Amino acid sequence: MVDRFLGWRCISCLGRMDTRAVTDILRDWFVDYGVPQFIRSNGGPQFRSEFQDFCRDMHITHQLSSAYHPASNDHAEFAVKSMKMLLQKPKNNWRYFRQSLPKWRNVxxxxxxxxxxxxxxxxxxxxxxPSHPASxxxxxxxxxxxxxxxxxxxxxxxxxxxxxxxSVLTPLSPNTDVLVQDPHSKKWNQSATIIRFRENGQSYIISMKSQTTIRNRRQIRPYRDSLSNFSDHNRPLTPNVSDGLDSNDHPEQQEREIVPVSLRRGAPSRPKTVRFNYPH
Structure with missing residues (x-):
């Protein structure tokens, strides 16, 4: 856990990674530092229904970051990264890590x-x-x-x-059909519907595959706009009614010439075999 204003890190070695283990260590930290007003997490398995009940009992507002968008919770991501680096320096020795932690907190x-x-x-x-007493x-x-x-x-x-x-992205209204970027392939091949926008205005609650999830505005785009912004290798060659295009809107474009797809890179050529004749 990291305090956003102070930058103070609280680290503990857990024997298991379930909600009970997380809430037990949080209760110990709350005894020492007090109960926070907000807790922000990535909504992982440890921070779901049981954790929501824990926050409700402690009168804590649980805030969720956008899925597959670490920048929405970058303060915690950087804290985890810095502590992992500190743990690796003494060769993953927990005892030496504990001795180094107070020194890091003085930086x-x-x-x-x-x-x-x-x-x-x-x-x-x-x-x-060794330090001077005035320090x-x-x-x-x-x-x-x-x-x-x-x-x-x-x-x-x-x-x-x-x-x-x-660049400033256009706000999206509820019930808007959008395309969602796949976090692994980076392709815009997932469809969803906007339910509502969050208070920060940078992320939206969407319905995708009969589930409700949170996505940053960078990861979603309006359905019609996304078609015009596709690269050549993703753009369909013929109009498709299922893509949200209506050929009756522009009768003169019903019969159009199909333009071949242009490749950004040349086709890989087969490597040549070079033979060297050495004298016997």
Whole structure:
């Protein structure tokens, strides 16, 4: 578990990966740090109906990230990645990992303060590393304010940079038929229907294959628009009523010349066999 504001990581070694094991360790963490207002997960097997009941009893709002879109929960994804890297350094030794974790919690973030300073107001004492006593002084209110302003400035520049190189996607209304991108093949070969959009406006709840799931706006596109944006190797050669096209709308286009598909890459040629004659 990672706190989004503090950057504080809570790590525990679990003997099994079911909902009961997850909720038991969460209860222990809540005793030490308090009950959070929101919990965001990827909706895996451990975070479903039984976990929903647990959050309801604890008065926690459980938020789900979009399926097959790690960027929607990138804070947790980066936290898991960093902790795995730290665990691999002492050759997957849990004891050495526990000794290295306080040192990692003293590392400053982009705002200049470490997770330990945000949580406790000072650095954690690590006997293995000699430090001056002044390094454990409490953080002043002025330092907190400067760190917040620095963090807001960096996040603002990052957001502006992202908006400059990204395009605004058209919002989709409920009951719209859409195509969904396959997460493995990256092809737009799955159909679905929009149920409603989520509060963040970046993801939608859709009905696909008689199931309800969450998809990011990048992973869905309107059915008609998707046909015009297909590449040549995905575009149908003749109109098809099942694809949402009506030939009666444009009678002059009922008889059209079929254009052969153009290949983006040349056909692979058979490698030539080269023989060398060496003198005997």
């Amino acid at each position: 400053p973030r982009i705002d200049g303060l470490s997770p330990a300073q945000w949580l406790f107001g000072r650095r954690l004492r690590t006997p293995q590393i 454990y002084n409490r953080v002043s209110n002025g330092d907190y304010l400067a760190a917040l302003l620095k963090r807001d400035g960096i996040e603002g520049k990052s957001q502006d940079s992202f908006n400059a190189r990204s």
